[in-house]
Amino acid sequence: MKTKTILSGMRPTGKLHLGHLVGALNNWTKLQDEYNCFFMVADWHALMSEYENPSNIKKNSIEIVKDWVACGIDPEESVIFVQSMVPEHLELAMVFSFLTPLGWLERCTTYKEQLRELEGRMLATYGFLGYPVLQAADIALYKADAVPVGGDQLPHLELAREIIRKFHGLYKKEVFKEPAPILTKVSKLVGLDNRKMSKSYGNFISLSDEKDVVKKKVYSMYTDPNRVRADVPGKVEGNPVFIYHDIFNPNKSEVEDLKERYQKGKVGDIEVKEKLTVALNNFLDPIREKRGKITDKDASNILKHGALRARETAKRTIAEVKHCLHQIID
Numbered sequence: 001m002k003t004k005t006i007l008s009g010m011r012p013t014g015k016l017h018l019g020h021l022v023g024a025l026n027n028w029t030k031l032q033d034e035y036n037c038f039f040m041v042a043d044w045h046a047l048m049s050e051y052e053n054p055s056n057i058k059k060n061s062i063e064i065v066k067d068w069v070a071c072g073i074d075p076e077e078s079v080i081f082v083q084s085m086v087p088e089h090l091e092l093a094m095v096f097s098f099l100t101p102l103g104w105l106e107r108c109t110t111y112k113e114q115l116r117e118l119e120g121r122m123l124a125t126y127g128f129l130g131y132p133v134l135q136a137a138d139i140a141l142y143k144a145d146a147v148p149v150g151g152d153q154l155p156h157l158e159l160a161r162e163i164i165r166k167f168h169g170l171y172k173k174e175v176f177k178e179p180a181p182i183l184t185k186v187s188k189l190v191g192l193d194n195r196k197m198s199k200s201y202g203n204f205i206s207l208s209d210e211k212d213v214v215k216k217k218v219y220s221m222y223t224d225p226n227r228v229r230a231d232v233p234g235k236v237e238g239n240p241v242f243i244y245h246d247i248f249n250p251n252k253s254e255v256e257d258l259k260e261r262y263q264k265g266k267v268g269d270i271e272v273k274e275k276l277t278v279a280l281n282n283f284l285d286p287i288r289e290k291r292g293k294i295t296d297k298d299a300s301n302i303l304k305h306g307a308l309r310a311r312e313t314a315k316r317t318i319a320e321v322k323h324c325l326h327q328i329i330d
């Protein structure tokens with residue numbers, strides 16, 4: 001019997017890429033054996049920044065579920081659901097909003113960063129300021145003990161703990177758990193151009209990219225900028241092509257041989273990239289194959305089934321919350 005619960009989520013803002021796999025999904029799949037897992041498509045959170053143009057959210061939500069399942073999230077073992085299909089998230093977020101001081105939200109570093117980064121969108125809204133309040137509700141609703149996240153989400157998790165503590169203090173009842181982060185061991189995967197991997201830079205390989213697309217992307221990868229010719233010794237540290245080889249090429253002696261020759265100026269970029277293309281395509285083949293067998297209908301059935309299961313827990317928690325607030329139940 002698993003006694004502990006985790007919840008994590010992703011916003012359906014586009015196709016998942018290798019960065020998501022290394023930074024989150026690999027961690028999620030492993031945690032399934034140990035924890036009761038809730039994996040949530042955070043469509044309300046996506047809408048907070050995409051509300052002016054929401055037309056892709058539904059399609060992206062279906063695609064993200066295919067990616068998750070193809071990477072090994074088991075829809076029977078874990079609860080896979082969409083946030084908006086479990087209305088209790090908004091109910092709890094509303095309650096949490098009563099007791100969250102504006103100062104906590106205004107100080108949140110991720111909020112300030114996003115306002116700066118997501119240019120061209122009107123994000124100085126009431127809803128967007130409350131982004132972490134909804135995230136706290138997501139976590140608290142399932143009484144999650146822990147949340148697997150990347151380091152960028154730590155401020156949100158800290159806020160969630162503060163909100164939960166405040167609730168417990170006010171109503172003298174420990175309804176929730178104080179969620180701890182589970183950080184991924186692998187740090188962020190760099191983009192193909194050695195910049196931060198980002199949707200707006202288009203510098204990533206998607207999990208659903210076809211073989212020839214992978215090849216094209218690998219051949220466009222950034223290497224050692226000081227190596228102007230193949231006979232010039234190059235650097236392997238911090239070189240994206242070798243970072244990817246280290247992670248995705250299981251043939252360690254091949255990688256060592258390439259590194260050695262690269263450092264001596266005895267191998268061309270083409271050979272290094274050819275071998276990386278093969279490694280990546282071998283790595284992605286089973287994911288692509290599994291993904292190809294999951295229809296839109298399958299994905300939407302997974303979400304319906306998941307919403308039913310998620311709601312069982314969510315409804316129970318909301319009943320407890322209402323009890324604390326002296327509201328009438330049913």
Ligand code: TRP
Nearest residue numbers: 007008009010011042045135138
């Ligand atoms: N904010 C998270 C992100 O952008 C997504 C998210 C929403 C989430 N609710 C969550 C993550 C609850 C963990 C737990 O990646």
